[in-house]
Amino acid sequence: MKIGSYQLNSQVILAPMAGITDQPFRQLCCRLGAGLAVSEMLSSNPKVWDTDKSKLRMLHGDSAGIRSVQIAGSCPDELAFAAKVNADNGAQIIDINMGCPAKKVNKKLAGSALLREPAQVERIIQSVVAAVDIPVTLKIRTGWCEDTRNGIEIAKIAQDNGIVSLAVHGRTRNDFYKGHAEYNTIKAIKASVSIPVVANGDITSPEKALQVLNHTGADAIMIGRGAQGRPWIFREINHFLATGTKLDAPSLSEVRSIVLNHVMELHQFYGDFTGVRFARKHVSWYVQNLIVTNEGFSESFTLDQGKSFRSIFNGLESTSEQLEALNVFFDGF
Ligand SMILES: Cc1cc2nc3c(=O)[nH]c(=O)nc-3n(C[C@H](O)[C@H](O)[C@H](O)COP(=O)(O)O)c2cc1C
CATH class of the missing domain: 3.20.20.70 (Aldolase class I)
Known part of the structure; x- marks a missing residue:
């Protein structure tokens, strides 16, 4: 077009x-x-x-x-x-x-x-x-x-x-x-x-x-x-x-890299205070989506665990805490 x-x-x-x-x-x-x-x-x-x-x-x-x-x-x-x-x-x-x-x-x-x-x-x-x-x-x-x-x-x-x-x-x-x-x-x-x-x-x-x-x-x-x-x-x-054929879902390691890079770009674009707040909503969507769409992932991660990660993540106030929490989260699989 x-x-x-x-x-x-x-x-x-x-x-x-x-x-x-x-x-x-x-x-x-x-x-x-x-x-x-x-x-x-x-x-x-x-x-x-x-x-x-x-x-x-x-x-x-x-x-x-x-x-x-x-x-x-x-x-x-x-x-x-x-x-x-x-x-x-x-x-x-x-x-x-x-x-x-x-x-x-x-x-x-x-x-x-x-x-x-x-x-x-x-x-x-x-x-x-x-x-x-x-x-x-x-x-x-x-x-x-x-x-x-x-x-x-x-x-x-x-x-x-x-x-x-x-x-x-x-x-x-x-x-x-x-x-x-x-x-x-x-x-x-x-x-x-x-x-x-x-x-x-x-x-x-x-x-x-x-x-x-x-x-x-x-x-x-x-x-x-x-x-x-x-x-x-x-x-x-x-x-x-x-x-006419379906692409495989992205691997967890690719998702990890997309999420971490996205969050770092948000921190950089908005500055620490606002960047941390914008990152919360995107991370929440990423985690929700992983549970729904990534089969390998959802076997080892439940909706309740997703909820509890999101509520912890939403309470973090600094960029470094957010990045560390995401690394720990992805290391768990
Ligand atoms: C949070 C949110 C913000 C939106 N902001 C705009 C906007 O700034 N301008 C606009 O034309 N549409 C806006 N929309 C409407 C979307 O562009 C789109 O038309 C609508 O969400 C339907 O598409 P979807 O079912 O794929 O989400 C917004 C939608 C959402 C959910």
Whole structure:
């Protein structure tokens, strides 16, 4: 699949996830086969750019792969300015967020609330596309609620106004994360436009990836929660799509090296205090995933042991304690 002039080397994309798809995680997923990794959303309001959180989200220079930066907001001029600033800072693609269901965001008519205002969607897209000379992509849900599913209308507005690729999370805003993703709606959206469409929602295995690609006719798929604690899912899906056979789960020694390197990168990227806190959630996902997916491992490690390791790990306050605990943990197998 191509986004503007950028050829992706895989059909599998890491979804933007605030608080998760920071630079270390994007780099890791790209190394493990993601064709593109979209940044966490960045508010278009310049007043918040001076916070530590925004400053780190606006560092694009050293990112791996193609640098796609997501912006969120409601004011066309503000979004256009944010797009320009990020393009000047090294973004290669600008992605506009019209999918976020959070009340805090929707209250300001940003994220998925925009789906209720097609005229504003058009104004925003026109302003952002005119402001930058890099490709602009859009991420949406299927509509605001069941009765107002207007994904097709929004997709056509997007295409007519210069959006080069559209990612669709197959739920309405009112669904939040409940129920199942609507692949039929994604299929209908794909059939209504000629720009590439990326299918998103509930893809957690190679088999499901193939099924969703076949069912929707989408050009690519996007994975969010399925990559938490399992960044190797990208290469597993790439392999399955290319060969029809399943790749073996990573060995424990490879997992150990991925986890330890990821944790060290988090410490370095955020600094000790915040890095330790970010490492907790990733380690918790890694441990949970090991129990569920790695057969050799789950024979010698139970859910209860996982819980107790996680609760000890979450109480550790320093980078060195975290690394030592992980080494002891992996030495135990
Ligand atoms: C913790 C979390 C944070 C998210 N942050 C964003 C975001 O910043 N921008 C966005 O467009 N979507 C965001 N999403 C939605 C995901 O990109 C994706 O559409 C959704 O999780 C469905 O895909 P999945 O079933 O593969 O997780 C977030 C999802 C989660 C779980």
